[in-house]
Amino acid sequence: MYSIAKREFFQLFKSIKSILIIALLLLTTYYAAKFADVIIAIAELSSEEAKDAHTAGLLFFMLLFGQLFVMALSHDVMNREIYERTMRFLVTRTSRTSIIAGKFLGVWLFWFSCVTAAFLVTIVFSKHFNLFLLAQTISLFTFQVALAVLLSVIIPKPAFSMFIGVMAGIAFPFFGFWAAFLQDSWYSALRFLSPYTYLIRDDYTFLVVFIGSAAMLLAANELFKRREC
Amino acid sequence: MNAIEVKNLRKSYGETAVIQGVDLTVKQGEILGFLGRNGAGKSAFINILTGIIRPTGGSFSILGCRGLSDQVKKRIGVMPDYSTLYSSMTALEHLQYFSEVSGKKKSTNQCLRVLALVGLDGDARKKAGKFSFGMKKKLGIAAAMIHNPELLFLDEPTSGLDAESVLHIQQLIQDLHKQGKTIFMTSHNLHEVEKLCHRIAIMKEGRIVKAGTMEQLRAHCRSTITVSLKHLPVPKMQTAMLYDWLEGFGTEVEAQETSTRVTIDAEEKIAQVIRAFNQCKVDILRVEVDEPTLEEIFLEE
Structure with missing residues (x-):
């Protein structure tokens, strides 16, 4: 599992796409944090409200574009190897659960490194570290990576998963926020499917997002066990 | 195991x-x-x-x-x-x-x-x-x-x-x-x-x-065996007798002056073919039994 995770992790740093996304994430975070003090002054925010203003750029990035960027980089995390038949070398050497876990862990570590680095950038300006916010952000990208792994197992062709992935990445924040605020309608139960429902609250309900991610990974694992390579 | x-x-x-x-x-x-x-x-x-x-x-x-x-x-x-x-x-x-x-x-x-x-x-x-x-x-x-x-x-x-x-x-x-x-x-x-x-x-x-x-x-594959013999020329007096016998004994016979190919249906008959040449006082120089190759076995399927 760890060797697969290691390869996936380093492989992600090698593509131009990932370098651009890392640069965009860090630049957005840097400039948002840098000009946060100006915004705080203009908006006349209280010290309590201004406490996390420096992370606004990072949160904006992850909430709106997180799924799109995760899908752009990892839409083919599983199906590329099945399609190109390199998966045959892996399934004859280790368990399918180890492959799924390794792939997920590799992509997850990539985003963990990027988000942690971005958080460190905000600390330079805010002189304050909000572990709760970091944990919430981790729960969000955990969900996004698990969704990417699941879609990559369900969709057999990488070109098709790229298309579906981009569509899903664009729709994800719109659907997510819309569903999170649904009330008093017959379809309001949809809000429980959206990670934003749990993230907009300032308590530990965001931990439910991890449960949702685990459920998607279990589904991906069961599907992959039945998949011919 | x-x-x-x-x-x-x-x-x-x-x-x-x-x-x-x-x-x-x-x-x-x-x-x-x-x-x-x-x-x-x-x-x-x-x-x-x-x-x-x-x-x-x-x-x-x-x-x-x-x-x-x-x-x-x-x-x-x-x-x-x-x-x-x-x-x-x-x-x-x-x-x-x-x-x-x-x-x-x-x-x-x-x-x-x-x-x-x-x-x-x-x-x-x-x-x-x-x-x-x-x-x-x-x-x-x-x-x-x-x-x-x-x-x-x-x-x-x-x-x-x-x-x-x-x-x-x-x-x-x-x-x-x-x-x-x-x-x-x-x-x-x-x-x-x-x-x-x-x-x-x-x-x-x-x-x-x-x-x-x-x-x-x-x-499993062998239904017929082909025996190829290299020998000295068969004396003229014996030729008809030997080849008549071989034709009755084998399923196919190809005869030339110094070589004969006989197709038989059982391994045990190889010795009888050699004995027939010996009885006609024909010296045998070489005997080859054509065994089916894997190719033939494979193609039979």
Whole structure:
């Protein structure tokens, strides 16, 4: 599992796409944090409200574009190897659960490194570290990576998963926020499917997002066990 | 102990049955050649045994363990039919990665030694994307043996290789057998199978139609035997008598001044043919019995 995770992790740093996304994430975070003090002054925010203003750029990035960027980089995390038949070398050497876990862990570590680095950038300006916010952000990208792994197992062709992935990445924040605020309608139960429902609250309900991610990974694992390579 | 035991193995895709109730045993330490025409089900059979696809029914055990557990996977080496590799990784990186995935990480020197065994030591740091088909095959074999497995599945290990490489890989297979490894190989090269394998199984339309040693297959196949004799000229007085007798005795006779070919229906009749020449005082210089080749046995199916 760890060797697969290691390869996936380093492989992600090698593509131009990932370098651009890392640069965009860090630049957005840097400039948002840098000009946060100006915004705080203009908006006349209280010290309590201004406490996390420096992370606004990072949160904006992850909430709106997180799924799109995760899908752009990892839409083919599983199906590329099945399609190109390199998966045959892996399934004859280790368990399918180890492959799924390794792939997920590799992509997850990539985003963990990027988000942690971005958080460190905000600390330079805010002189304050909000572990709760970091944990919430981790729960969000955990969900996004698990969704990417699941879609990559369900969709057999990488070109098709790229298309579906981009569509899903664009729709994800719109659907997510819309569903999170649904009330008093017959379809309001949809809000429980959206990670934003749990993230907009300032308590530990965001931990439910991890449960949702685990459920998607279990589904991906069961599907992959039945998949011919 | 048997290295592989397969009982009533079946695989279907909808209405189409690819493997139809196959029973097969491979003893530990032997090389089994698995033959069949394209589409006979050979690759599907190997893919089931190696965990690439799931069977529809039946059971199998590998190295004494039922099914294919993770522990057994560490003890087998597989060279799939399509040697598609990671184009951005070098040959050396492939072996390091695969050995790590197998749970038996090998050092750079150990990987280089395995690459040398398949004749790729000079290309260790070249990217697999730049490899020819033959080089990819060799790297596939190296990847199958990098973790020193007890049982190797080689799907057409020499197809697409040049003559020198074929001999090199054949020698490697023999060396692996000398080290006590069990080898399950498929091939379209019948001479190669005849040369390397202790036992042969022939698959047709998802069923094993023949299995055994070359001798057993020959005995099963042999309905007629052709005896070729080189001899001194038959005295004119005896010619008619001898050839009349041979024509009555054999099913087909081709006679020339110093050579005769007689087709008979039983091995025991060879001695009687020789005796007939001796009785006519004809000195026999050479006797050849044409045994069916694997090609003939295969084509008979």
